Amino acid sequence: MSVKTAYKALSLKSDPIFKLLMTMLVLLGWLASLGGSSIIGLENLYKEWNLTQKSRVNIYLLAQTETKSIDDLTQTLLEQPYIKGIKHIKDEETAELLEPFLTEDHKLELPKILELQTTKATDFEKINEIVSQKIPSAQVDDPTEILNSIASGVRFAEAITLVISLVIIFVISLIVSLTTRAGLRAQKRQVEILQFVGASDSFIAVLAVKQVLFCSLIGFVGSTMLTVASIHLIINTWPILAKLVLANVWFVAICLPLFICLVAVLVSMFIAKRVIRGN
Amino acid sequence: MIKLDNVSYRYPQSEQRALDSVSLELEKGSFHFLCGPSGAGKTTLFKMLYLELLPTSGKLNILDKQVNNISRKEIAELRRHMGIVFQDFRLLNKLTVWENVALPLSILGELSAQQKQAVNDILDWVGLKHKIHEHPNKLSGGEKQRVAIARAVVNRPKLLIADEPTGNVDVEMGKRIMHLLCELNKHGTTVLVATHDQELINSFNYPRLHIVNGKLKKDSE
Numbered sequence: 001m002s003v004k005t006a007y008k009a010l011s012l013k014s015d016p017i018f019k020l021l022m023t024m025l026v027l028l029g030w031l032a033s034l035g036g037s038s039i040i041g042l043e044n045l046y047k048e049w050n051l052t053q054k055s056r057v058n059i060y061l062l063a064q065t066e067t068k069s070i071d072d073l074t075q076t077l078l079e080q081p082y083i084k085g086i087k088h089i090k091d092e093e094t095a096e097l098l099e100p101f102l103t104e105d106h107k108l109e110l111p112k113i114l115e116l117q118t119t120k121a122t123d124f125e126k127i128n129e130i131v132s133q134k135i136p137s138a139q140v141d142d143p144t145e146i147l148n149s150i151a152s153g154v155r156f157a158e159a160i161t162l163v164i165s166l167v168i169i170f171v172i173s174l175i176v177s178l179t180t181r182a183g184l185r186a187q188k189r190q191v192e193i194l195q196f197v198g199a200s201d202s203f204i205a206v207l208a209v210k211q212v213l214f215c216s217l218i219g220f221v222g223s224t225m226l227t228v229a230s231i232h233l234i235i236n237t238w239p240i241l242a243k244l245v246l247a248n249v250w251f252v253a254i255c256l257p258l259f260i261c262l263v264a265v266l267v268s269m270f271i272a273k274r275v276i277r278g279n
Numbered sequence: 280m281i282k283l284d285n286v287s288y289r290y291p292q293s294e295q296r297a298l299d300s301v302s303l304e305l306e307k308g309s310f311h312f313l314c315g316p317s318g319a320g321k322t323t324l325f326k327m328l329y330l331e332l333l334p335t336s337g338k339l340n341i342l343d344k345q346v347n348n349i350s351r352k353e354i355a356e357l358r359r360h361m362g363i364v365f366q367d368f369r370l371l372n373k374l375t376v377w378e379n380v381a382l383p384l385s386i387l388g389e390l391s392a393q394q395k396q397a398v399n400d401i402l403d404w405v406g407l408k409h410k411i412h413e414h415p416n417k418l419s420g421g422e423k424q425r426v427a428i429a430r431a432v433v434n435r436p437k438l439l440i441a442d443e444p445t446g447n448v449d450v451e452m453g454k455r456i457m458h459l460l461c462e463l464n465k466h467g468t469t470v471l472v473a474t475h476d477q478e479l480i481n482s483f484n485y486p487r488l489h490i491v492n493g494k495l496k497k498d499s500e
Contacts, residue, residue: 004385005374005378005381005382005385006382006385006386008373008374008378009371009373009374009378009382011373189369190371190373192369193369193370193371193382194382194386195355195358196329196358196363196369197358197359197382197383197386197430198355198356198358198359198361198383198386198387198434199355199386200351200352200355200356201351201352201355202352203355203386277351
């Protein structure tokens with residue numbers, strides 16, 4: 001007995017609109033959580049790809065390029081701090097690489113390829129400068145342009161997800177606001193009686209907010225469970241994606257519904273105080 | 280205890296004053312009847328006493344506190360020292376009789392064993408100990424009014440305001456309710472009862488306040 005009695009006196013949970021709130025919190029929380037985790041997964045994929053691209057630079061040399069010039073170029077490049085090593089691609093490997101583009105009876109001499117293993121701090125401009133000085137006919141495979149365009153694509157996808165997340169949070173705020181308002185207005189008499197026996201506005205608001213918190217926690221648990229199940233389903237269906245599901249994906253999958261829960265509580269506190277004051 | 284000094288009240292969008300320069304002083308431990316025809320201003324005066332309305336002019340003191348510019352938090356605190364009995368009972372059907380009576384104590388926190396005993400004692404006093412698990416919608420009018428009285432007095436209020444407490448019950452039950460209020464008054468609670476039941480007023484030898492067209496007159500006037 002005690003505060004429980006007051007809590008029972010102002011029971012908003014029995015209101016059908018609160019059941020709707022709970023369902024919406026589960027569904028929208030799931031949507032936001034899945035969207036957020038997907039974008040983090042995409043970010044992981046992008047980072048991994050970006051690292052691979054940035055850590056490997058190919059230099060294509062004409063077939064007739066002298067070995068002495070190649071050695072000289074190799075030596076100069078190895079002096080650069082961001083170049084960890086240089087691999088001379090064998091002719092068989094080059095042939096294998098070019099096979100799809102050549103006819104069976106080709107008599108072309110195969111180009112020579114140098115594969116540079118680099119660090120994150122790769123200076124493409126410097127590599128280009130060295131290569132053009134040593135062997136002007138050589139071509140450096142500079143991935144900067146494609147890296148930039150992919151980066152823009154990823155940022156765009158992230159921005160879209162952010163906008164969708166904000167829309168979801170706005171919709172949730174609206175639903176919480178409407179349900180709290182409707183719930184308290186439907187219980188106007190109960191609120192009045194509590195006020196007559198000496199309950200303060202804050203006390204009554206806390207009674208209402210606790211019930212929204214209860215709904216939000218159910219929404220949080222429900223949406224998190226749905227997201228976890230969805231991620232597992234995705235991993236089982238496409239095992240290749242498993243390596244992208246890092247700790248940050250799980251973190252977002254849990255934190256987004258928790259954040260929605262927090263938003264719901266704050267909105268309900270604000271609305272409850274306003275409605276009670278106007279009672 | 281209660282002091283009204285030239286208090287007037289005008290409802291928004293109304294040209295007439297519902298209360299017109301009312302001056303009144305109720306001493307601690309007194310018992311008064313407030314009588315007058317419907318629409319005379321009884322309810323407005325009551326709403327002012329339990330701080331649902333504040334005067335548009337004049338000074339109002341409730342429980343020795345100037346309340347003209349009182350905050351909502353202070354209103355809640357003052358109401359914890361008041362008991363209010365309404366003609367329409369205003370009980371919560373979702374709660375049992377026991378819970379309805381315990382409501383004023385429950386908003387203050389966890390109920391102590393002493394407070395739980397106080398609820399039981401009050402229900403015993405109003406003769407409803409056997410109905411503690413019932414819900415108000417299963418009770419008769421007289422029983423509901425006794426639950427409302429029990430709820431109003433459970434926190435030992437300094438002031439009890441009862442608006443037509445016998446309005447919805449038969450004559451016998453009306454007298455029984457009045458006896459409960461008298462007994463409460465004997466224990467030091469200031470009681471103000473609004474009623475238009477002349478027979479009931481005549482049965483008890485307490486001072487009367489008459490309100491007509493928003494103006495207050497005492498017995499002697």
